[in-house]
Amino acid sequence: MLEIKNLHARIVDDGTEIIRGLNLTVKAGEVAAIMGPNGSGKSTLSYILAGREDYEVTEGDILYNGRSILEMDPAERATSGIFLAFQYPMEIPGVATMEFLKVAMNEQRKARGEEPLKIPEFLKRVKEAAASLSMDMAMLKRPLNVGFSGGEKKRAEILQMKLLEPKLCVLDETDSGLDIDALKIVSDGVNALRAPDRAFLVITHYQRLLEHIVPDSVHVLYRGQVIKSGDKSLALDLEANGYAGVIGEAA
Amino acid sequence: MNMHTQPQRTPAETALIDAFGDRLSLLPGDGAVMLKRDDAIEAIKHGLPTRRVESWHYTDLRRLLSVVPDFDPAAMAKAIAPIVEGSAVLPVLNGKSDAKVPAIEGVAVQCLSEKLIDGSIAPGLDPYGSDDAIGALNTAFVADGYFVDIADGAELEKPIELQNVQAGGQTHVRLAVRVGAGAKAVIVERQAGDGAALVSSVSQLVLGEGAEVTWLIVQEQPDTATHLAQFKAHIGKNAKLTLFVMNAGGKLVRQEVMVKTTGEGADFKLRGINLLAGDTHSDVTMVLDHAVPHTTSTEVIRNVVTGKARGVFQGRINVHQYAQKTNAKMACNTLLLSDDGEFSTKPELEIFADDVVCGHGATVTEIDHDHLFYLMARGVDEKSARGLLVKAFVAEVIEELDDETIVEALEARLDEWFVTHG
Numbered sequence: 001m002l003e004i005k006n007l008h009a010r011i012v013d014d015g016t017e018i019i020r021g022l023n024l025t026v027k028a029g030e031v032a033a034i035m036g037p038n039g040s041g042k043s044t045l046s047y048i049l050a051g052r053e054d055y056e057v058t059e060g061d062i063l064y065n066g067r068s069i070l071e072m073d074p075a076e077r078a079t080s081g082i083f084l085a086f087q088y089p090m091e092i093p094g095v096a097t098m099e100f101l102k103v104a105m106n107e108q109r110k111a112r113g114e115e116p117l118k119i120p121e122f123l124k125r126v127k128e129a130a131a132s133l134s135m136d137m138a139m140l141k142r143p144l145n146v147g148f149s150g151g152e153k154k155r156a157e158i159l160q161m162k163l164l165e166p167k168l169c170v171l172d173e174t175d176s177g178l179d180i181d182a183l184k185i186v187s188d189g190v191n192a193l194r195a196p197d198r199a200f201l202v203i204t205h206y207q208r209l210l211e212h213i214v215p216d217s218v219h220v221l222y223r224g225q226v227i228k229s230g231d232k233s234l235a236l237d238l239e240a241n242g243y244a245g246v247i248g249e250a251a
Numbered sequence: 252m253n254m255h256t257q258p259q260r261t262p263a264e265t266a267l268i269d270a271f272g273d274r275l276s277l278l279p280g281d282g283a284v285m286l287k288r289d290d291a292i293e294a295i296k297h298g299l300p301t302r303r304v305e306s307w308h309y310t311d312l313r314r315l316l317s318v319v320p321d322f323d324p325a326a327m328a329k330a331i332a333p334i335v336e337g338s339a340v341l342p343v344l345n346g347k348s349d350a351k352v353p354a355i356e357g358v359a360v361q362c363l364s365e366k367l368i369d370g371s372i373a374p375g376l377d378p379y380g381s382d383d384a385i386g387a388l389n390t391a392f393v394a395d396g397y398f399v400d401i402a403d404g405a406e407l408e409k410p411i412e413l414q415n416v417q418a419g420g421q422t423h424v425r426l427a428v429r430v431g432a433g434a435k436a437v438i439v440e441r442q443a444g445d446g447a448a449l450v451s452s453v454s455q456l457v458l459g460e461g462a463e464v465t466w467l468i469v470q471e472q473p474d475t476a477t478h479l480a481q482f483k484a485h486i487g488k489n490a491k492l493t494l495f496v497m498n499a500g501g502k503l504v505r506q507e508v509m510v511k512t513t514g515e516g517a518d519f520k521l522r523g524i525n526l527l528a529g530d531t532h533s534d535v536t537m538v539l540d541h542a543v544p545h546t547t548s549t550e551v552i553r554n555v556v557t558g559k560a561r562g563v564f565q566g567r568i569n570v571h572q573y574a575q576k577t578n579a580k581m582a583c584n585t586l587l588l589s590d591d592g593e594f595s596t597k598p599e600l601e602i603f604a605d606d607v608v609c610g611h612g613a614t615v616t617e618i619d620h621d622h623l624f625y626l627m628a629r630g631v632d633e634k635s636a637r638g639l640l641v642k643a644f645v646a647e648v649i650e651e652l653d654d655e656t657i658v659e660a661l662e663a664r665l666d667e668w669f670v671t672h673g
Contacts, residue, residue: 107632
């Protein structure tokens with residue numbers, strides 16, 4: 001489903017190269033975990049997948065279902081089924097959450113050639129999704145993410161993911177800022193979406209999240225490259241021994 | 252007004268002076284009113300204000316008012332649907348008010364021409380300070396409008412919508428409203444039309460003790476019209492006034508707001524949105540006098556500037572010497588969406604009391620790229636995402652009004668503007 005080939009990318013503003021020859025393949029139905037120390041390029045990778053303009057790909061390619069996405073803008077990527085759950089979701093004053101959800105869901109439907117949702121059906125879906133994430137509907141009456149706590153923002157991201165039904169879900173440190181109960185709710189939300197035709201790229205610092213969202217593969221990112229890949233036992237090994245060993249092997 | 256001797260009258264000045272001569276016999280008013288008219292046209296004979304007059308520095312009326320159309324008594328204007336369904340509509344069509352207006356419980360309505368004929372409105376025709384070009388223009392030519400008297404304790408269920416609809420030519424209208432003690436009302440001042448008109452419109456409002464009024468100015472003139480307007484209010488003891496100004500049209504627009512707190516506990520809120528497009532010039536100029544102790548005010552103006560539009564906000568807060576414990580805050584935020592647009596902000600605080608809290612701030616920004624990315628990352632295309640963010644920027648001010656019916660009505664006007672200019 002996702003094939004990243006020899007990807008090199010830098011920050012547009014100052015030219016700093018962050019991704020330096022990254023290779024990664026994620027199959028449909030697979031949950032791939034990306035781990036790595038601070039500054040290894042994990043969040044950058046998620047932004048590049050989503051199409052953020054602050055980064056520039058200088059070499060290599062990203063294929064999604066066999067097609068390069070490099071020329072697609074963030075909206076085109078999103079409507080083709082790529083979803084990024086932000087590490088720090090933006091607060092957008094003045095944009096009503098419900099209005100935004102309706103617009104976003106209908107954009108997805110338009111891209112799939114479907115009719116816009118009728119209001120009752122839209123409300124039903126939002127209510128169901130919110131209930132499954134123990135979210136109060138009152139929260140959704142506020143402007144987008146405004147005044148949400150860190151944990152509420154993460155839940156709101158997963159709520160959007162549920163409603164937009166993407167095919168490739170990129171979760172950028174979704175566990176950060178969550179207490180144990182919230183982590184469980186969010187993980188259950190993600191697990192409920194696991195499907196043979198849907199893939200996940202789960203970016204995290206800690207093994208903790210992977211106890212709840214059990215990955216099929218684990219990849220260690222360091223200095224903009226995948227330096228080691230393995231199964232879920234690799235995450236346990238990292239938790240026990242830290243990154244130093246793996247980095248040492250690769251050096 | 253402007254005491255500089257002008258070397259030569261502009262065509263607009265000449266047209267105004269000639270029109271006064273032609274119209275004189277048609278203008279209603281007793282001796283006192285006619286004296287005010289004479290004074291007013293004298294002020295215009297001294298010349299329209301230029302950028303050398305401080306309060307007109309950013310709106311050089313002498314230069315910008317290039318054409319003054321003739322009066323067109325035959326032009327037909329039609330009343331329009333009110334922004335809030337079920338409102339009591341008081342229409343002024345092509346400068347003439349309707350003698351048969353709907354009866355509203357607790358409210359007495361009179362055509363302004365009657366108040367001019369009996370002279371009872373004469374004291375209200377005095378100019379505001381020495382540079383009051385709009386007041387002078389209106390006083391010289393005003394022929395009609397409404398006088399609305401809301402009884403003590405009346406609580407109006409539905410808004411009153413004062414409609415000033417032009418059909419070209421010139422219209423000079425005055426809308427005077429007195430709100431009795433403890434009364435509550437929502438008043439919509441609608442400024443619209445379809446002609447290349449010169450409009451002057453002066454609104455006067457007096458709030459009795461404990462009265463609460465929300466006054467919405469919705470200005471949607473065509474981009475061929477010149478709209479010169481004034482809103483003057485006195486806020487009595489413990490009375491509350493929320494003034495919302497939406498400027499969404501006009502070729503040359505100046506909306507002046509002159510407000511004075513006259514009783515302790517008075518509260519004033521000004522919320523304004525300026526939606527500026529095309530090759531237009533719009534100016535909102537406020538002078539607020541905190542004249543007694545313990546009064547409060549907040550002013551928030553949001554501007555969206557596209558195309559070659561030019562905008563101005565001048566906000567002056569005077570805190571008089573005895574007006575201790577005044578609390579006043581003013582903010583003016585601009586979203587600049589084009590390289591050719593411009594916005595000038597001039598906040599002024601003049602404080603003679605020593606125990607007050609006053610502040611002001613101004614920002615000019617572009618669309619936040621992080622916000623844009625977030626919305627696009629959810630599949631919203633760039634144009635729609637920008638639209639959502641621009642609308643959000645101004646909708647925030649509307650939503651503060653905290654009255655669902657009004658918020659919806661104003662957002663509908665906002666959507667209308669975005670459909671035409673998005």
